[in-house]
Amino acid sequence: MAQVEGPVSFVLPSDVGIDAVIEALGRDVEVVADGIASTDRVYLDTFDGRVDGSGLTLWRSPSTAKDPTVRLTLEDRAGATRSVIASPSRPDRVLALEVEEEASRDRLESVVGERALIGQVRVRSRVRRLAVCDAEGKTVTRVAIEDPTVVLPKRGSVALERRLHVVAVLGYGRAFSRVLEELTGKIGLRRAAAPLADEAKIAAGVPVGGVSSKVDVELDPGMRADHASALICRRLARTVEANLPGTLADVDPEFLHDLRVAVRRTRSVLKEMKHVLPPEETARARADLRWIQEITGSTRDLDVQLQAWPVMVSTVTPALAIDLPPLRDLLERHRAAAFVRMRRYLQGARFKKAWASWWDFLDGPFVGQATVGTPIAEVAGHRIAAVYKTMVNSGAAIDDKAPPEALHDLRKRGKELRYLLELFGGLWPSDTVKPLVSTLKDLQDVLGRFQDDEVQTVYLRQLGPELAALPGGTDSLIALGLVIDDLASDQQRAREEFAKNFAPFAAADTRNLVRATFGRRAARASRSSR
Structure with missing residues (x-):
């Protein structure tokens, strides 16, 4: 299937008027005015920027008190858009599960999970549309000149640079390319360095790409x-x-x-x-x-x-x-x-x-x-080696008769080791740290499943008397018993999988890797090299 090239956006200087654009485009084609419109968009994303990180742009029209539903528009990298209706339960957010159309709901959920979509920045624009037509009067390329303004909460507004958008029409790729050449060659337009949504966020003081919880601190080993x-x-x-x-x-x-x-x-x-x-x-x-x-x-x-x-x-x-x-x-x-x-x-x-x-x-x-x-490399390396050794010794003592507390304690130590590696692992080559993190993650997955099943089972059992006293509670209690049985079965499977996941973590190759990278001998060698 033929593909339509994605739209291209240029910055249109204030001293370049619409007539100059028409003159640049209109030598071999006819440029027809295609109307003037006003747009009002609230760009949405999760707090950590998952929509932007997926190469998508999402916006909604401002809410009104009369209509509880909102229209969402999702735009992909190629400029293709899809509009859907959502029925938010709260005015300050939209959840993926509140999108009415199933396919779009599933697509959005695959991007944001359970994170809420919240308003990032509001942009009002005046858009003048032009149609570039060939000798037969067919539209071969679309052009839009946009004057955007960021609406700031309680602080007025900020005018952004004018933009000129060029949109391809299916089957007219050459015309699209020719329009781009005319705009860059005759008027000297430069392509916009960032999407409009990003420029608007910068003007409004909103972090582009969201707020990350990653600990991006650079440490020197010494x-x-x-x-x-x-x-x-x-x-x-x-x-x-x-x-x-x-x-x-x-x-x-x-x-x-x-x-x-x-x-x-x-x-x-x-x-x-x-x-x-x-x-x-x-x-x-x-x-x-x-x-x-x-x-x-x-x-x-x-x-x-x-x-x-x-x-x-x-x-x-x-x-x-x-x-x-x-x-x-x-x-x-x-x-x-x-x-x-x-x-x-x-x-x-x-x-x-x-x-x-x-x-x-x-x-x-x-x-x-x-x-x-x-030096931090010496202290952190010693602690990584010590926690790892403790985990290997504790895990080796766990058998089929070990109490649940033994696996829970091992899981807590695993978290401590994971945090040490996440926070201080950048002090060592990634190809050395990653294998240890990988085997630790596999072990944590099974330990986490075991503990989550344990916590859920205990809590659900405690709800029994309260649940039984509710209307319909007796029938619900019977179904709850089956849920608890399934949790217990999954917990037993997690226990049975423990040995398989623990073996690579405690294997000789992993122990040698930890000893050579984080042990006392490695610390002394690092100290002497400085």
Whole structure:
């Protein structure tokens, strides 16, 4: 099938009028005015920029009080657009599952998952359309001259550079190319350096590509360990603060998830680097961060329960599935109550005091103890090797009779090792670190499944008496028993898969890799080379 080339956008200088454009195009063709229109778009993306990262652009028309539905327009790299209708449950976001048309809903969901689409920037434009026609009067290329303006919330507006868009027509590729040559050759137009949506975001102070939770801190192997730890912790603190508003507004579950991961990573840094940080301040910070982890835990656990719901109930027969809505409703009520408690804590005096104290610590001199001058590569390498060794020894002791706590403890140590590698792994060649991360990830997957099944099973069993007292609860309780049985079966399968996933992690090749890269001998060699 023939393909239409994607549209090309140029910056149209203010001193180049419409007549100059028509004159440049109109020597061998006829340029016909095709109308003037006004557009008003709110560009949407997830907080972390998943739409933009997929090469797509998404916008909606501004909402009106009379119509609860919104029209979304999705544009791909080639300029092809598709409009769909969504029925948002809240005015400040659109979820992929709220798109009415199934194919578009599935496509959007594959890009954004459960992340909410939120307004990034609003752009109003006046667009003058021209049709470039051949001798037979057929339209061979379309041209649009756009005067865009960013509408700033409560702060007026910002005019952007005029743009001229050239759009190909199927079957007229040569005409399209000729128009591009005329515009660049005769008028000297330059192509726009960035899409209009990106230029608008920059003008509005919105991060292009979204806000990432990745810890993109560059460390030098010879950097003091306490200074390196401070840099990492400051970046993680900013991640917490970036995700806090979305968490409090309950925009989507990933805000809370990323906030908690940043807190967990910070706690891991404080634990693993405790010998290079001030002991009293570190102990206080660890206690405060542990409290933040505790007050956000119930809400996150229920988010996981609800996210896993489709998979969790998929094994139940349709006849029994119709009895499960009371259970779903109960989970949602528990989650709503947990969220209210969490938000009260996060907006309370204790959190504000703890967070201010944490920043005081981060902005302080960060004077450590006996090993203050030790390079970060040596300290981090030693901790990676030590945690890995502990995991190998603990995992080797796990057999079919080991209690669930043994696998849970191994999973926690695995998270600590994963965070060490994520935060400090850049100090070593990636081709050395990646194999270890890969085998660790496979091990974590099976340990995570085991623990998630355990948590869900315990929580669902605790709901039994409350569920039974609800209308329709008795029937729902019967279906719940089958759900719990399936969770128990999956947990047993995860336990059986443990040995297979643990073997590569603890294999001789991996142990030698860790010893050669992160062990004491490697640290001494690195020190002597400096």
